[in-house]
Amino acid sequence: xxxxxxxxxxxxxxxxxxxxxxxxxxxxxxxxxxxxxxxxxxxxxxxxxxxxxxxxxxxxxxxxxxxxxxxxxxxxxxxxxxxxxxxxxxxxxxxxxxxxxxxxxxxxxxxxxxxxxxxxxxxxxxxxxxxxxxxxxxxxxxxxxxxxxxxxxxxxxxxxxxxxxxxxxxxxxxxxxxxxxxxxxxxxxxxxxxxxxxxxxxxxxxxxxxxxxxxxxxxxxxxxxxxxxxxxxxxxxxxxxxxxxxxxxxxxxxxxxxxxxxxxxxxxxxxxxxxxxxxxxxxxxxxxxxxxxx
Amino acid sequence: xxxxxxxxxxxxxxxxxxxxxxxxxxxxxxxxxxxxxxxxxxxxxxxxxxxxxxxxxxxxxxxxxxxxxxxxxxxxxxxxxxxxxxxxxxxxxxxxxxxxxxxxxxxxxxxxxxxxxxxxxxxxxxxxxxxxxxxxxxxxxxxxxxxxxxxxxxxxxxxxxxxxxxxxxxxxxxxxxxxxxxxxxxxxxxxxxxxxxxxxxxxxxxxxxxxxxxxxxxxxxxxxxxxxxxxxxxxxxxxxxxxxxxxxxxxxxxxxxxxxxxxxxxxxxxxxxxxxxxxxxxxxxxxxxxxxxxxxxxxxxxxxxxxxxxxxxxxxxxxxxxxxxxxxxxxxxxxxxx
Numbered sequence: 001x002x003x004x005x006x007x008x009x010x011x012x013x014x015x016x017x018x019x020x021x022x023x024x025x026x027x028x029x030x031x032x033x034x035x036x037x038x039x040x041x042x043x044x045x046x047x048x049x050x051x052x053x054x055x056x057x058x059x060x061x062x063x064x065x066x067x068x069x070x071x072x073x074x075x076x077x078x079x080x081x082x083x084x085x086x087x088x089x090x091x092x093x094x095x096x097x098x099x100x101x102x103x104x105x106x107x108x109x110x111x112x113x114x115x116x117x118x119x120x121x122x123x124x125x126x127x128x129x130x131x132x133x134x135x136x137x138x139x140x141x142x143x144x145x146x147x148x149x150x151x152x153x154x155x156x157x158x159x160x161x162x163x164x165x166x167x168x169x170x171x172x173x174x175x176x177x178x179x180x181x182x183x184x185x186x187x188x189x190x191x192x193x194x195x196x197x198x199x200x201x202x203x204x205x206x207x208x209x210x211x212x213x214x215x216x217x218x219x220x221x222x223x224x225x226x227x228x229x230x231x232x233x234x235x236x237x238x239x240x241x242x243x244x245x246x247x248x249x250x251x252x253x254x255x256x257x258x259x260x261x262x263x264x265x266x267x268x269x270x271x272x273x274x275x276x277x278x279x280x281x282x283x284x285x286x287x288x289x290x291x292x293x294x
Numbered sequence: 295x296x297x298x299x300x301x302x303x304x305x306x307x308x309x310x311x312x313x314x315x316x317x318x319x320x321x322x323x324x325x326x327x328x329x330x331x332x333x334x335x336x337x338x339x340x341x342x343x344x345x346x347x348x349x350x351x352x353x354x355x356x357x358x359x360x361x362x363x364x365x366x367x368x369x370x371x372x373x374x375x376x377x378x379x380x381x382x383x384x385x386x387x388x389x390x391x392x393x394x395x396x397x398x399x400x401x402x403x404x405x406x407x408x409x410x411x412x413x414x415x416x417x418x419x420x421x422x423x424x425x426x427x428x429x430x431x432x433x434x435x436x437x438x439x440x441x442x443x444x445x446x447x448x449x450x451x452x453x454x455x456x457x458x459x460x461x462x463x464x465x466x467x468x469x470x471x472x473x474x475x476x477x478x479x480x481x482x483x484x485x486x487x488x489x490x491x492x493x494x495x496x497x498x499x500x501x502x503x504x505x506x507x508x509x510x511x512x513x514x515x516x517x518x519x520x521x522x523x524x525x526x527x528x529x530x531x532x533x534x535x536x537x538x539x540x541x542x543x544x545x546x547x548x549x550x551x552x553x554x555x556x557x558x559x560x561x562x563x564x565x566x567x568x569x570x571x572x573x574x575x576x577x578x579x580x581x582x583x584x585x586x587x588x589x590x591x592x593x594x595x596x597x598x599x600x601x602x603x604x605x606x607x608x609x610x611x612x613x614x615x616x617x618x619x620x621x622x623x624x625x626x627x628x629x630x631x632x
Contacts, residue, residue, distance in 0.1 A: 188373075193393030204381065208383065
C-alpha cells in the first residue's frame with residue numbers, strides 16, 4: 001500500500017497546521033516547514049515508482065541516464081510479457097485474492113456477528129484469541145504453516161497460499177466493532193417482523209456495514225496482492241505462483257538484470273491495484289473515515 | 295382484533311426486579327397508556343408483550359391465546375420504536391414492505407398494501423425517499439406504516455413521540471388517536487409524558503418501581519389519585535402535598551384525616567379574611583394561566599394556578615383557602631384515605 005502515502009502525506013500536514021497556530025511569524029514558518037516535510041516524504045515514497053515508470057517507458061540505454069529528451073518507447077512491455085508467463089501469474093493472483101477475500105468476508109461476518117450480538121460461553125476468551133492473531137506476525141508461523149500445508153498435501157497450490165489467511169482476525173475485529181454500533185432497535189424491529197438469524201445478518205447488519213466491507217476489502221486485496229514471502233516458500237511451479245513471486249524470479253540475476261524490462265513488468269503487475277485505487281480513491285478514503293480506520 | 299391480558303407477570307434482570315406481579319387487562323380496541331418515571335419498568339412491560347424479553351413468571355394473553363413463550367413473530371403484535379428503527383439503506387416503500395418481504399408475500403400484494411398504507415399516512419410522495427431525507431414526523435409515520443401493514447392484533451408504542459418537537463408532538467398525538475379509532479386495534483402505549491398519558495388513553499396505568507400504582511380512566515386518576523406518587527406524577531403543575539400538622543387553617547372546615555393533605559394548584563382559592571396567609575415568591579405566566587409559588591407562615595411551599603390578569607405580584611400576601619370538596623387525604627403509607 002505504499003502508493004497511498006503520497007496522497008495522505010499532504011493531508012496530514014494541513015490537518016496538523018491549525019493545531020500549532022501561534023501568533024506572529026512562526027505559524028507561517030511552521031506551515032512552510034510542515035508542507036516541505038510532507039512533500040519530502042511524499043517524493044521519497046514515490047521515487048522508486050517514478051524511477052520504474054521512467055525506465056519502463058524508455059529504451060534500456062536510459063536506465064541510469066536521465067535525459068528529458070530521451071525517446072519514449074513501449075517495447076519493454078511486450079518484451080517482459082513474452083519472457084515470463086505473466087498471464088498465468090495474473091490469473092493465479094486474481095484467483096488467490098478473490099478466494100481469500102470471499103472466505104474472509106463470510107467467516108468474518110458470521111464470527112463478528114456472534115461476537116457482537118450473541119451470548120455464548122467462552123465469548124470473551126475466544127475474542128481474546130482472535131485479537132492475539134492480530135498481534136502475531138504471520139512470518140513467525142512460516143515453518144509451522146508449511147508443515148501444515150504439507151500434511152494436507154496442498155504444497156504448491158493456490159489454496160495453500162490463501163488458507164492461512166482466510167480467517168482474518170483483523171476482519172473479524174473490524175466488523176464486530178461496526179456491528180456493535182448498529183442500533184439494537186433495528187435488530188429488534190426486524191425480529192418482530194419475523195426475520196431469521198441469517199436473514200437478520202443479511203438484511204440489516206451487512207447493508208449497514210458497507211463502508212467497513214469496502215475498507216477491509218481494499219486492505220485485504222492489496223495485502224495479498226503484494227504478499228511475497230509466504231507464496232515464495234509454498235509454491236514452486238508456474239501453475240500456482242502469484243505475480244509477486246513470478247516477478248522476483250523474472251528479476252533474479254540469473255535471468256540477466258535488465259532494469260527497463262523488469263520495471264515494465266513491475267508496472268504491469270502493480271497497475272491493476274494502482275488504477276483501481278486512483279479510480280475509487282474518493283470512495284476508499286470516505287469508507288476508511290466511516291469505518292474508523294485512519 | 296383482540297384483547298390483551300397480563301396475568302401476574304414478573305421480570306427481573308439478574309438480582310434486580312423490574313416488574314413485580316403485574317396484572318393488566320386491556321379490552322378489545324382499547325387504548326392503554328402506561329406512564330411512569332424512567333426506570334419504572336414500562337419499557338420492559340412493552341418488550342415482554344412484544345416478545346423481545348421473556349417473562350420470569352405469569353402469563354401474557356393476546357385474544358385469549360397464551361403467547362408468553364412464543365417468539366415475537368408469532369404474537370401478532372407490531373411495535374413502533376422511539377427512534378423509529380427504520381433501515382437507513384431502504385426506501386420508505388421497502389421499509390414499509392420489509393416484514394412482508396421476509397414472510398414471502400407476493401409482490402403484487404405487497405405493492406397494493408404499501409400503496410394503501412401510504413395513502414392512510416399521507417406518505418405517497420415520499421415512497422421513494424430514504425429515511426434520512428424525511429422529517430421527524432414523516433419518519434414516525436413510516437414507522438407506523440410498517441406496523442399497520444402487518445394488520446396486527448395489538449399495537450405497541452414505545453415513547454414514539456419523544457424525539458419530536460412540542461408542536462409536532464401535539465399533531466402526532468391527534469394523528470395516532472385518529473388512526474387508532476380508524477383501525478380499531480388494541481393499543482399499548484408507553485410514555486413518560488403525562489400530557490400524552492392524559493390525552494390519549496382510555497385506560498391509564500401508572501407504574502412506579504415495577505409496581506402498578508393505579509389503573510383507571512385518565513379523569514378518574516386525575517380526580518382521585520390512589521397515592522401521593524400518582525398525585526404528584528399526573529397533573530402539571532403537580533398537586534400540592536402538605537403534612538397535616540402544618541396545614542393550619544388552610545383546610546379550615548374539613549375534618550382532619552391522614553398524614554398528608556393534597557390540593558391541586560387550580561383548586562386553591564384567594565379568600566380574603568379566611569384560610570392562611572402566604573407570601574408570593576415567584577410568578578410564572580403561562581399565557582391563559584399564571585402559576586404562583588408561595589410560602590405560608592409555617593414554611594409550607596404551595597403552587598397556585600390563577601387565571602391571567604389576577605394582579606398578584608412577587609412579595610404580595612395571599613389569603614389562601616382549600617375548599618374541602620377538593621381536598622385529598624393520604625395515609626402514612628402514601629395511599630389514599632378519602
